Amino acid sequence: MPWEMRQIILGIHIFLAIIWVGGVLFIGWGVYPALRKMAYAKQREFFLALIQWSHNFLTAAGTGVIATGIVLGTLAGPINQWADLWTTRYGNLWLAALVIALLTLGWGVFIGYRQSVKVFSNISIWELADSGETKPLSKALGTTIAIESVEVGGFIALLVVMILL
Structure with missing residues (x-):
């Protein structure tokens, strides 16, 4: 693959990684803390709409990061055969990055997102919080934060592997 094409794919890869x-x-560190200053009903309504809208986009x-990463390692990179994955340092790190990225994306799509929708769709705990009983909501949000933190851990692991590549 021509060097210029590889650089374009790398640029797309980095751009999509920044978006993801x-x-x-x-959302987790900027929007969520700011929303906590709003009334409970507004928090629930806004955050549910936000995560439902942003889910497919993110x-x-x-998915684009993973797809371009595959191209960068194989068609535009040094991995030419299956044995390269097991016998080269680059292949080991590339495979680790691929597995971490797939697990991180899968966690976000199938576990983190579903947990968030479950909490923000549970009107009863939000109504309880409006009436002064905040413990069930705090517990549910704490669980959601813990679950979503796994995704952040995946991002950190990916960054470490990318630096090692």
């Missing part, structure tokens, strides 16, 4: 990781982190970005 940045989007997840911005999933597509994550």
Whole structure:
């Protein structure tokens, strides 16, 4: 593959990674804390709409990161045969990055997102919080934060592997 084409694919890879990781982190560390200052009913309504809207977009970005990473390691990279995955340092790290990325995306899509929708769709705990009983909501949000933190851990692991490549 021509060097220029590889650089274009690398640029797309980095851009999509910024969207995927940045989007997840911005929602979790930027939007969520700001929403906590709103009334409970508004928090629930806004956050549910936000995660439902952003889910497909962020999933597509994550899928694009993985797809371009596969191209960068194989068609535009040094992995030419299956044995390269097991016998070269690059192949080992590339395979580790692929597995971590797939697990991170899968966790976000199938576990983190579903947990968030479950909590933000549970109107009763939000109504209880409005009436002063915040313990069930705090517990549910704490569980959601813990579950979503696994995705952040995956991003950190990916970054470490990318630095080692």
